Amino acid sequence: MPSAVTASADNWWCDESTEYAFMGFSYEVTACQSPDQLQKDFADIRNTFNGRYIRLYGACDNQGFYDxxxxxxWDNGLSVHALIWFGLDWQQRRDSLVSTLYSNAKAKFVMRGIQFSSEPLSMLTSEILGLKGQVKSLGIPVTVSELAYGYQENGGAQNVLDAQDYLNIHILPFFSAEASTSNDAWPIVQENLQFFVQRGGGKKMYFDENGWPSVTSSGVQPNSSAAVADVTNEADYFQLLEDHCDDLKNQAQGGIGWFAHIYSDGQEPGYGIYDSNGNKKFNFAPRTTC
Incomplete structure (x- = not known):
């Protein structure tokens, strides 16, 4: 980051063609982390893992949280994919985010994109276009965070795909009816990816909600009796992405950047790189280039 905020963010961002391989973490904010906790975690993401981005997940409605x-x-040399989480008062979340983008002078140097959460797709085209108009002067792109299945069950939702500036894709192969072990999941990843390749118009793509659980829970149940949830399979899934770095790099607009879902089991049990006691579950040192 520069030593001081400047008036313009023109030519600030690296070309999106350089954004492939490991990008950073999904980071769940329902706990409304304190400023000190955000500073601690963001410093760890940047310095321990060479993360470039935070992809926010969930929602905190505390006044000033986006600041x-x-x-x-800013303080830790990271940028943010913001999230507008649908649910009660989601319009207020949108308006609060937009307010911060205009009132906080650092925001335009930090906010790389804004994503809507996935429901309901039927209304998202107008919301995407409306938000794009609101942040046009800041040059911040807008997208939707969703599974291929979410589009497919809505007839492909081509109008929603067309309205987005880039595509944020959920890749959660553990839930496939064909799932077994994570190191055999590449065909499932490819199948999901091909939907967006064929329908996405060559737009930049990211795997945002992307991972394999180490345990099952009430909200994490497989659709295949052969699917295995343990730490080895969680680690092997990210190794699978490493092994296919060149395949992902060869996609549109310089390749696919991927996030690890999620930073800590304290944020979503089973998916964290850290367990609920703050210990690394396995060695995680993904490449940012290949």
């Missing part, structure tokens, strides 16, 4: 996120990202 805390922006400031922590």
């Amino acid at each position: 805390d996120v922006v400031n922590a990202a």
